[in-house]
Amino acid sequence: MRKTKQEAPTFQANSKSSLREKMANFNEKVKKDFKRNKIIYLMVSPVVLYYIVFQYGPMYGLQIAFKDYSPVLGFLGSPWVGFDHFKEFFNSFFFWRLLKNTIILSFYSLIFAFPAGIILALLLNEVRSKMFKRTVQTVTYMPHFISLVVIVGILFDFTARDGVINDILGFLFGIEPIAFMQQAEWFRTLFIGSDIWQNVGWSSIIFLAAMSNIDTALYEAAKMDGAGRFKQMFHITLPGIMPTVVILLILLIGKFMTVGEEKILLMYNPTTYETADVIGTYVYRKGILESNFSYSAAVGLFKAIIAFTLLVIANGIARKVGDTKLW
Amino acid sequence: MIMWQKMKALSVLLLLLLILLVVGCSSNDTAGEQEENIDGEDMELKDPGEVGYPEEITYWTELNASVAQTSQTLNDVGVYQELEKITGTKVDFKHPSGEGTDITEQFNLMIASGQLPDVIEYNWRTVPNGPDQAIESGTIIRLNELIENYAPNLNRYLNENPEVKKMVTTDAGNMYSFPFLRGDEKLMVFMGMMIRQDWLDELDLEKPSTISEWEEVLTAFKNTDFNGNGEQDVIPLLVQPDDIKNIGPFLGAYGIHAQFYNDNGTVKYGSIQPEFKEFLTTMNKWYEDGLLDPDFAAIDTTLLDAKVTNNQLGSLFGYTGGGIGKYMGLMQDRDPEFSLAPTAHPSLKEGEKAATAQRAHPYEGFHSVAISGLAENPEEIVKWLDYAYSEEGHMLFNFGIEGESYDMIDGYPTYSEEITNNPDGLPMSDALGKYIRASYGGPLVQDVRYVEQYLELPEQQEAVEIWGETAENEINMPPTTLNADESEEYSSIMSDLDTYYDEMLVRFIMGEEPLGHFDNFVETLKGMGIERAIELQQAALDRYMER
Numbered sequence: 001m002r003k004t005k006q007e008a009p010t011f012q013a014n015s016k017s018s019l020r021e022k023m024a025n026f027n028e029k030v031k032k033d034f035k036r037n038k039i040i041y042l043m044v045s046p047v048v049l050y051y052i053v054f055q056y057g058p059m060y061g062l063q064i065a066f067k068d069y070s071p072v073l074g075f076l077g078s079p080w081v082g083f084d085h086f087k088e089f090f091n092s093f094f095f096w097r098l099l100k101n102t103i104i105l106s107f108y109s110l111i112f113a114f115p116a117g118i119i120l121a122l123l124l125n126e127v128r129s130k131m132f133k134r135t136v137q138t139v140t141y142m143p144h145f146i147s148l149v150v151i152v153g154i155l156f157d158f159t160a161r162d163g164v165i166n167d168i169l170g171f172l173f174g175i176e177p178i179a180f181m182q183q184a185e186w187f188r189t190l191f192i193g194s195d196i197w198q199n200v201g202w203s204s205i206i207f208l209a210a211m212s213n214i215d216t217a218l219y220e221a222a223k224m225d226g227a228g229r230f231k232q233m234f235h236i237t238l239p240g241i242m243p244t245v246v247i248l249l250i251l252l253i254g255k256f257m258t259v260g261e262e263k264i265l266l267m268y269n270p271t272t273y274e275t276a277d278v279i280g281t282y283v284y285r286k287g288i289l290e291s292n293f294s295y296s297a298a299v300g301l302f303k304a305i306i307a308f309t310l311l312v313i314a315n316g317i318a319r320k321v322g323d324t325k326l327w
Numbered sequence: 328m329i330m331w332q333k334m335k336a337l338s339v340l341l342l343l344l345l346i347l348l349v350v351g352c353s354s355n356d357t358a359g360e361q362e363e364n365i366d367g368e369d370m371e372l373k374d375p376g377e378v379g380y381p382e383e384i385t386y387w388t389e390l391n392a393s394v395a396q397t398s399q400t401l402n403d404v405g406v407y408q409e410l411e412k413i414t415g416t417k418v419d420f421k422h423p424s425g426e427g428t429d430i431t432e433q434f435n436l437m438i439a440s441g442q443l444p445d446v447i448e449y450n451w452r453t454v455p456n457g458p459d460q461a462i463e464s465g466t467i468i469r470l471n472e473l474i475e476n477y478a479p480n481l482n483r484y485l486n487e488n489p490e491v492k493k494m495v496t497t498d499a500g501n502m503y504s505f506p507f508l509r510g511d512e513k514l515m516v517f518m519g520m521m522i523r524q525d526w527l528d529e530l531d532l533e534k535p536s537t538i539s540e541w542e543e544v545l546t547a548f549k550n551t552d553f554n555g556n557g558e559q560d561v562i563p564l565l566v567q568p569d570d571i572k573n574i575g576p577f578l579g580a581y582g583i584h585a586q587f588y589n590d591n592g593t594v595k596y597g598s599i600q601p602e603f604k605e606f607l608t609t610m611n612k613w614y615e616d617g618l619l620d621p622d623f624a625a626i627d628t629t630l631l632d633a634k635v636t637n638n639q640l641g642s643l644f645g646y647t648g649g650g651i652g653k654y655m656g657l658m659q660d661r662d663p664e665f666s667l668a669p670t671a672h673p674s675l676k677e678g679e680k681a682a683t684a685q686r687a688h689p690y691e692g693f694h695s696v697a698i699s700g701l702a703e704n705p706e707e708i709v710k711w712l713d714y715a716y717s718e719e720g721h722m723l724f725n726f727g728i729e730g731e732s733y734d735m736i737d738g739y740p741t742y743s744e745e746i747t748n749n750p751d752g753l754p755m756s757d758a759l760g761k762y763i764r765a766s767y768g769g770p771l772v773q774d775v776r777y778v779e780q781y782l783e784l785p786e787q788q789e790a791v792e793i794w795g796e797t798a799e800n801e802i803n804m805p806p807t808t809l810n811a812d813e814s815e816e817y818s819s820i821m822s823d824l825d826t827y828y829d830e831m832l833v834r835f836i837m838g839e840e841p842l843g844h845f846d847n848f849v850e851t852l853k854g855m856g857i858e859r860a861i862e863l864q865q866a867a868l869d870r871y872m873e874r
Contacts, residue, residue, distance in 0.1 A: 071439040072464035093823050093855055161622065182625050269625045270568070270829035271837075277826075289428055290822055291435035291455045 065298040078294075085298035094282065102278040102303075105259045108192050114252060116196045117203030118245065122233060124204065125211050140201025152266040155194050156181060181267070184274035191267065191276075195260070206248070207241055214240035246318055254311040257303045279303045373706050375476050380414040381707035385444035387437065388696075389430050390422040391767045393760035396753070405727045405762035413719075416711055419444075438466060443699035445708055448770070451504050452692025452808060455818060458503040460811035465700040470502045470709070473698075477706050478713035480720070481505065484772060494690040497808045498870040504695035505712045507768045509687060511775035512795070518685035519794035520576055521651055522642040524668035524786075526553055536671045536797075537679075538580055538609060545618040548641040562634060563641040564613065565620040568832050571610075576644040579681030579798060580674045581606050587864045588683065588802040592872070594865040596857055598828065599849045607845070610836045624833045638662065642670075647782055647790045648756060655784055656754060669790035671797040684798035688806050694768035715771040725774040727762030742780050755781065807867035817863050820856040827855065 034041060060075070065085060067078040089095060120140065127133040143151065158164050159180035166177040180186045218236050227235065261280030268276035279299060287296025386401075394404060400420045401407050407418060421444055423433035434449055443466065451458050451467070461467045474482050485492040495506045509515050526548060527534060535541040545563035553561060566576050572585045575597075583597035583606075597603055613619040620640070622630065634640040635654050643650065651667050658665035672681035696712060698705050714720040726733040726740045733740045742759075744750075749758040759766040759781070765773045766781065782788055809817055831848055834840035840848075 070464060071441055072466060088819075093827065093851075179621060179625075182622070270826070271624050271833050273826065273830050285826075286822065288432045288435060290818060291439065292818075292822075293439065 062297065062301060064294045065301045067294055069294040069297075071293075081294075085295045086302065088295065089299050089302065094277070097274075098277060098279050098282050101275060102257055102259060102280075104275075105188065105191065105278060106256045108188060109195060109259065110252065110256075112192050113196050113199070114203075114249065116200045118207055118241075120200050121204040121207035121211065121241075122237065124208060125237060126229060126233070137201060137204075141205065142201070143198045144202040146198070148263055149266060151194065151198055152263065155190065155267070159190065182269070182271045184272045184276070187268070187272045187275045191260075191263070195263075207244065210241040210244040211237055250311070250314050250318055253314040254307060256310050257307040375706075378477055378706045378710055380416045380711050381445075381704050382415075383417040383419065384446055384702075384708055384711065385419045385421060386446045386448070387421045387423070387444045388448035388694075389426075391760060392426070393756045393767060396757040397761045404760070404764075405732060406723055406764055409723055409728050410714065414711055414714060443701045445699060445702040446696055446712070447699055448694055448696045450692040451695045451697050452806060455814070456811050457497070457809055457814040458697075459497050459499045459501055459808070460814070461697070462501055462503060463811065467503060467697040468700055468702070468705060470504070470698065471500070473705055473709045474502055474713075477709040478505075478716070480713050480716035480718075484508075484716055488689075491689050493871075493874045494688060494806050495695075496874065498810060498867070498874065504697045505715075505770035506690050506692075507694035507770060508772045509689045510772045511778075513775050513791055514773050514778050515687040515689070516685065516791055516795045517647045517687070518570075518574065518645065518650075519672060519790060520642060520644055520670045521667050521790070522670050523548075523640075524666040525664045526551070526641060529553070534668070534670045536674060537677055538577070538673055538675055541577075541673055542613070542618070545613065545641065546616070549617055554638040560639060561641060562620045562639050563618045565623055565626070565631070565634070565640055565643045567626060567644070568624055568829065568836075570644050572829070572832065574644075574685045575683050577609070577673050578603075578606050579672055579683045580679075582682040584683045584802060587804055587861070589804050589868060590802060592868070594804075594861050594868055596852075596861050598832075599852055599857065604842065604845045607835045608842055611838055611842060614836050615838060619836070624837070632657075635667075636661070638665075647787045651786050651790060652756075652782070652784060653754070655786065666786070668786050669793050671793055674797070680796075681798040683800055683802050684794065686795075686798065686800045686803060691806055694770065696770040712770055715769070721772060721774065723763075724769065724771040725763060725765040725777050732762040740776060747780070747783070755783070804864075804868065805871055807864070807871045809863060809867050813863045813866065817860055820860045824852060824855045824857060824860070827851065 063075060064078065066080060066082060067075075068081050068084075069075070069078045073079075124133055124136060127136070160166070161177040161179055165180070166175075169175040170177065178186070180190060214236065218240075219232055222232050222236055257279065259278055259280065261278065261284065264276055264278060264281050265284065268281070280303070283296040283299050283303075286292045286299065388401070390398075390401065394401065398404055400422060402418065402420055411417065423430050425433075435455070437443065437447075447467070451461070454461055458467070462469050474485075485495065491506075491508060495504065496502050522534065522544075524534075527544070530547050530551060532544055532547060533540075535544045541564075548561050548563040549559070551561065552559065570576055571578060575584050578585055578597070581602040583595075583600050583602045585597045585603065587594055587596055610619065614621070614623075620626070620634070631640075631643075632654075635643070636657055645651070646653075647669075651669065654667050655665070672684045674681050698708055702708055715724045722729070722740065726742070727746075729735065729740075731743065732746055733742050735741075746755060746758045746762070749755075753761070756766060763777075765771060765777050778791075782791065831840060835842060835845070835848075
């Protein structure tokens with residue numbers, strides 16, 4: 001970093017001719033480097049292209065958040081309206097509810113769904129029978145490969161008035177059938193619960209991999225010192241996978257405001273909007289169904305800004321507390 | 328290290344350049360399209376004699392479920408195969424997938440992309456920002472002159488039916504589509520309450536007509552074990568929130584419509600009237616007493632079919648064809664006793680009529696066909712579309728191919744066995760879908776002789792009569808249009824308002840929100856701008872009256 005700062009003034013102070021010289025020099029170096037590492041450049045190009053086309057390219061369209069976009073006038077031709085759409089959203093009847101629902105769902109999945117994978121991995125790590133361990137692993141990560149539409153379909157069937165869950169509740173406790181999918185207070189439980197069921201096995205894989213990297217000598221030493229399995233788990237396994245956990249957590253916080261809108265769209269209905277309607281689903285209804293593109297772009301941008309801020313904060317904290325960080 | 332810094336700078340530069348390139352290309356494209364639009368509008372009129380049928384056109388339209396049963400595209404359907412033989416025009420159909428909001432989604436994205444086919448079939452009356460705006464922006468073209476010059480058949484029909492012409496023209500005087508028109512009163516009534524006649528007979532009860540009679544009958548249903556499984560699992564009544572909101576079963580008895588209605592020239596919003604609270608009180612009581620299906624707020628076709636065919640459901644609000652006809656057909660073999668009969672629209676007092684019920688206008692906007700601003704030969708396309716309104720075209724679109732799907736018997740086009748008793752076992756609606764378009768809508772005038780044969784059961788014939796007779800329908804709003812500015816303001820008010828409304832309607836009925844909070848509900852609606860929306864509707868109604 002320091003070097004650039006020193007470099008910059010001299011670079012600017014140079015006359016045009018020497019700038020050209022430098023450029024030529026530089027171009028040559030690039031060419032040389034390119035020749036030498038052709039294959040590497042070739043290998044990296046699809047990734048770079050992907051980011052340009054699908055991540056940076058579309059950002060050009062973000063300007064419609066500050067415009068009154070009409071498809072006929074195009075991105076450039078539509079008139080500017082400044083922050084009107086943002087103001088409209090902040091003053092909207094549903095603003096606080098959307099924000100609250102988005103944050104609560106994200107928070108719940110952070111405190112319930114995220115640790116679930118770690119716990120499962122810890123448990124599996126202690127299992128000594130290989131057969132049993134593999135079976136459990138396969139069974140738990142299988143649902144990850146089922147399409148979301150099917151998962152939600154299964155959920156509807158299971159939680160119907162005459163579905164399995166109500167049958168069991170009625171048989172064991174004599175509870176009257178509950179219309180789970182139509183009651184706002186059940187939505188979060190169903191959403192997070194089914195998320196854990198679907199993804200716990202999959203997310204445990206990465207932690208299991210991290211555990212297999214821990215030096216076995218540590219465990220032997222601990223055993224010599226008389227540490228039981230619980231102590232080993234808390235003092236060796238957990239600290240051993242901590243860097244992985246922290247990185248994953250930071251990445252997750254970056255996606256904090258993105259709560260799986262597709263799944264909510266499949267699950268919700270007006271009776272559960274109270275707890276289910278989040279910023280993402282609101283953007284979908286406003287933008288795609290009512291073709292109010294500018295407004296929904298503004299709302300989406302607002303969401304992205306929050307997520308970005310959270311990511312920076314989380315990374316800052318991680319940096320201070322330990323030495324694991326994204327950048 | 329220095330080299331690295333420079334490399335970094337260069338790669339950022341290259342990246343920026345690439346982005347600019349991509350951006351530059353795409354903005355050039357849109358500019359090109361706009362120019363074409365303007366060219367299209369300035370076109371001079373060709374001599375009608377010189378205009379033939381187009382060689383080929385692209386046509387965007389939803390594929391109706393009854394067609395999808397047998398065909399991949401409308402090209403496979405009898406009417407379009409015959410039409411191609413007559414006109415020589417090859418049609419490239421583009422069908423959006425899915426149904427309901429899936430179609431809305433794909434339509435909006437298509438319009439936004441600017442890549443438009445020649446011909447687009449949609450409900451153009453209610454598109455975002457209205458049809459006038461769509462013409463102004465060049466998405467579709469104004470058709471007045473084209474219809475006058477190149478569509479003699481539609482032109483004649485509209486001139487003979489000035490009331491219809493008024494409906495298909497906007498306040499600004501634009502015609503924007505080849506409309507789907509209902510050619511007879513009998514075609515306009517197709518929804519109402521229906522009840523299990525065999526259950527009534529078993530209990531020796533009369534068909535209910537007033538709200539209190541309904542309550543008695545529903546209670547009696549509730550307490551009887553019709554299917555004999557020893558459980559009290561009868562669901563006496565099912566009405567869905569969307570129907571309550573947009574059409575008004577039971578609500579008509581209270582003299583209002585849930586949405587905007589026309590009270591002698593003054594627009595009112597029904598759900599903030601005190602009558603609406605009375606209605607909610609009744610519905611809430613029925614829900615609490617187990618008379619109204621507890622699943623009423625989240626029902627789909629599969630679930631509804633299951634409830635009816637498992638002999639669970641006592642009465643429902645539904646269609647003559649897709650309700651009575653469908654279920655009588657499904658149950659014919661399983662339960663010969665099964666009988667679903669239409670009942671009068673409920674009223675408060677004996678002998679009264681309901682203020683409003685389902686009754687379609689001759690033109691509502693569904694299945695209207697507009698020509699896109701990008702179409703190169705609008706005159707020819709207009710001529711092609713006009714064929715459906717000619718005498719031969721009318722027969723083709725309503726009855727299909729003579730000798731195949733219908734025969735002329737004593738001057739009456741009678742559907743053949745292929746339709747009425749399909750050898751492949753297709754229900755009549757699917758068999759019709761294989762040949763014609765009149766059964767679900769399209770750019771044509773629907774013929775009453777279609778519905779006379781389609782409603783083959785006496786119960787269905789009775790339904791059209793009884794549902795037509797027992798409602799006043801004086802307060803129904805005519806098919807008004809909002810202008811571009813109004814429509815933008817209106818939709819920005821109504822989209823949040825409707826979300827809130829849909830929730831509250833269900834919560835009031837389910838008792839999750841006590842009825843004591845009705846005044847708060849009204850205040851919230853006012854806070855969200857319902858009064859402004861009423862003003863906008865009033866302006867639209869006033870303009871409509873002056874058309």
